[in-house]
Amino acid sequence: MGLRADAARNRARILEAARAQIARYGPRAGMDEIAEAAGVAVGTLYRHFPTKADLISAALTDRTTRVVDSVEAAVDRVHAGGRALEEITAVFTELVDVSGEDRAVKSAAAALGINGDDQAQQRKRARAGLDRLIAAAHEDGDLHPDVTSADIALLLTTMPGHEIDARARSRWLELMLRGLTPAYRRDRDPAGRNAGE
Amino acid sequence: MGLRADAARNRARILEAARAQIARYGPRAGMDEIAEAAGVAVGTLYRHFPTKADLISAALTDRTTRVVDSVEAAVDRVHAGGRALEEITAVFTELVDVSGEDRAVKSAAAALGINGDDQAQQRKRARAGLDRLIAAAHEDGDLHPDVTSADIALLLTTMPGHEIDARARSRWLELMLRGLTPAYRRDRDPAGRNAGE
DNA sequence: GAACAATATGAACTATAGTTCATCATAGAT
DNA sequence: ATCTATGATGAACTATAGTTCATATTGTTC
Numbered sequence: 001m002g003l004r005a006d007a008a009r010n011r012a013r014i015l016e017a018a019r020a021q022i023a024r025y026g027p028r029a030g031m032d033e034i035a036e037a038a039g040v041a042v043g044t045l046y047r048h049f050p051t052k053a054d055l056i057s058a059a060l061t062d063r064t065t066r067v068v069d070s071v072e073a074a075v076d077r078v079h080a081g082g083r084a085l086e087e088i089t090a091v092f093t094e095l096v097d098v099s100g101e102d103r104a105v106k107s108a109a110a111a112l113g114i115n116g117d118d119q120a121q122q123r124k125r126a127r128a129g130l131d132r133l134i135a136a137a138h139e140d141g142d143l144h145p146d147v148t149s150a151d152i153a154l155l156l157t158t159m160p161g162h163e164i165d166a167r168a169r170s171r172w173l174e175l176m177l178r179g180l181t182p183a184y185r186r187d188r189d190p191a192g193r194n195a196g197e
Numbered sequence: 198m199g200l201r202a203d204a205a206r207n208r209a210r211i212l213e214a215a216r217a218q219i220a221r222y223g224p225r226a227g228m229d230e231i232a233e234a235a236g237v238a239v240g241t242l243y244r245h246f247p248t249k250a251d252l253i254s255a256a257l258t259d260r261t262t263r264v265v266d267s268v269e270a271a272v273d274r275v276h277a278g279g280r281a282l283e284e285i286t287a288v289f290t291e292l293v294d295v296s297g298e299d300r301a302v303k304s305a306a307a308a309l310g311i312n313g314d315d316q317a318q319q320r321k322r323a324r325a326g327l328d329r330l331i332a333a334a335h336e337d338g339d340l341h342p343d344v345t346s347a348d349i350a351l352l353l354t355t356m357p358g359h360e361i362d363a364r365a366r367s368r369w370l371e372l373m374l375r376g377l378t379p380a381y382r383r384d385r386d387p388a389g390r391n392a393g394e
Numbered sequence: 395g396a397a398c399a400a401t402a403t404g405a406a407c408t409a410t411a412g413t414t415c416a417t418c419a420t421a422g423a424t
Numbered sequence: 425a426t427c428t429a430t431g432a433t434g435a436a437c438t439a440t441a442g443t444t445c446a447t448a449t450t451g452t453t454c
Contacts, residue, residue, distance in 0.1 A: 004400060004451055026308045027224065030441060041403045043444085052442065110360065111223045111308045144375070151372060154365055158357040163307065168351055175348060178341070179372035201421055204431060227411060238433045240415085249412065 011048050013038040018059050023104040023162065027111040031055075056109050063102040064122045067156070070094055071129035084136035085143065088152070089177060091133075096159060096169050103161025127153065144182045151180070208245045210235040215256050220301040220359065224308040228252075253306050260299040261319045264353065267291055268326035281333035282340065285349070286374060288330075293356060293366050300358025324350065341379050348377070 003011065017038035021029035031052060035045045049055035074087040109115075130149035137143045155176055160169055200208065214235035218226035228249060232242045246252035271284040327346035334340045352373055357366055 006451070007401060010402085026310070028308070028310065028441095031443085032441075042442090043404065044402050046443065047401070050443090107304060107308070111225070111304070113223070113225065151368065154361065154369060155372070157361065158355065158369060160355040164351065164354065171348065172351060172355060175352070175373065175376035177376075179374075179376035201430060203421070207432085225411095228413080229411075239413085240434065241432050243413065244431065247413090 007048075010038070010040050010044055014040060014045055014048055014055070015059055015062060018055055019062075019101050019105055022056070022059070022108045023101040026104065027108040029108075053112065053114050056105065056112060056114055059105045060109050060114070061119065061122075063099075063105055064119050064126075066098075066102070067095065068122050068126045068129070071126050071133070075129045075132050078133060078136050083142070084133050084140055085181070088133050088137060092155075092159075092173055092177070095156065096173050097166075099159060100162030103159070107161075141182070143180055147180050204245075207235070207237050207241055211237060211242055211245055211252070212256055212259060215252055216259075216298050216302055219253070219256070219305045220298040223301065224305040226305075250309065250311050253302065253309060253311055256302045257306050257311070258316065258319070260296075260302055261316050261323075263295075263299070264292065265319050265323045265326070268323050268330070272326045272329050275330065275333050280339070281330050281337055282378070285330050285334060289352075289356075289370055289374070292353065293370050294363075296356060297359030300356070304358075338379070340377055344377050352377075 002008070014034065018029070018034050021034045021037055025033070031045060032042055034055070035042045038045070045055070049058060070091050074082075074091045078084050078087050127149060130152050134143065134147065134149045134152065138145070138147075160172055164172075199205075211231065215226070215231050218231045218234055222230070228242060229239055231252070232239045235242070242252070246255060267288050271279075271288050274284050275281050324346060327349050331340065331344065331346045331349065335342070335344075357369055361369075
């Protein structure tokens with residue numbers, strides 16, 4: 001059998017606290033502070049994550065997992081009859097709303113020189129899901145002809161985090177969607193998520 | 198008044214080295230390393246910049262200055278008969294090409310909790326320049342009607358740095374420009390044009 | 395409920411990196 | 425050429441934050 005009950009609970013609490021603290025203080029978030037926020041002693045933190053890099057790496061994997069899940073859920077909905085562009089928009093909207101914390105973790109990882117090389121598998125899954133979404137959207141004629149899944153991945157990667165406010169993020173999303181969709185569809189508002197001024 | 202000749206030279210070298218080291222190693226770039234890269238002793242570095250925050254702040258101001266200069270040069274060219282959208286594009290292109298280092302400095306500043314509050318003046322100048330560029334481009338009908346200087350500022354702020362390669366940056370630029378320009382300039386729709394603006 | 399292994403604790407240790415300062419060197423002025 | 429104020433040097437100091445480990449606690453098994 002696996003972890004003892006309290007150990008599993010603590011592990012989850014630590015990851016949550018780590019994300020929160022890093023979102024608040026960036027890479028400067030201390031191990032002591034994270035432990036305290038998790039209601040745990042430093043030693044416990046180190047039992048679960050032998051090093052700070054390991055901790056941030058784990059938090060990063062969590063984030064990537066969430067992105068992949070989001071993409072694959074969208075694929076399922078398209079499979080069930082949903083319109084691809086709407087689902088793509090939904091994925092972006094969800095991630096833009098939620099990803100302030102996650103972006104912080106990612107940039108903290110970059111700042112500390114952590115490369116999530118064990119993410120290859122997940123990246124592959126995400127790319128596969130994106131490919132299906134993009135193909136479906138192209139069939140609907142809802143995407144500019146030259147848009148590829150690499151473009152979507154690019155925009156997901158460079159998506160702004162909480163360094164700008166919610167209104168600006170939503171505006172960013174709108175401008176970006178304009179760049180993806182063909183001209184003759186621009187007057188539509190596919191997902192009914194127009195947040196501009 | 199003024200700095201002694203060697204002091205001025207050293208100050209410039211230090212700023213250059215700081216930018217380079219931070220671009221390479223992020224916020225982890227050490228004061229000792231920066232000093233060595235500048236060909237100077239640590240003490241000299243501290244004579245010019247009493248604290249690491251001061252150093253990064255100064256490097257940040259340099260960056261902001263460059264952006265402002267770029268914008269104002271574009272304004273001048275428009276004044277001399279240049280087409281506004283072309284000049285806006287030129288500004289973006291120049292900054293996307295050059296700003297890998299500068300973005301690194303900026304995110305390092307963020308990671309270390311440095312707020313460039315003394316940048317208000319420069320920010321004001323940049324905004325003024327942008328306003329003129331945007332107004333001119335609107336007169337040409339070259340921008341989507343609802344695009345404001347805040348949008349341009351938003352995109353300048355969230356512009357990707359050297360965390361992605363040159364090709365991806367150039368693609369990012371293309372997608373963003375599509376989001377800014379009106380539909381009827383982007384492509385034609387022989388089947389049935391219904392994008393009325 | 396006793397026994398044991400797994401887990402938690404947190405003060406102490408250590409490594410890293412920012413900062414200081416007594417001393418030396420030199421640009422610029424007379 | 426001399427002088428001195430400004431600047432440069434870098435070993436030493438210190439503060440911060442990551443890590444360890446001897447000890448105490450607790451979940452789990454029989």
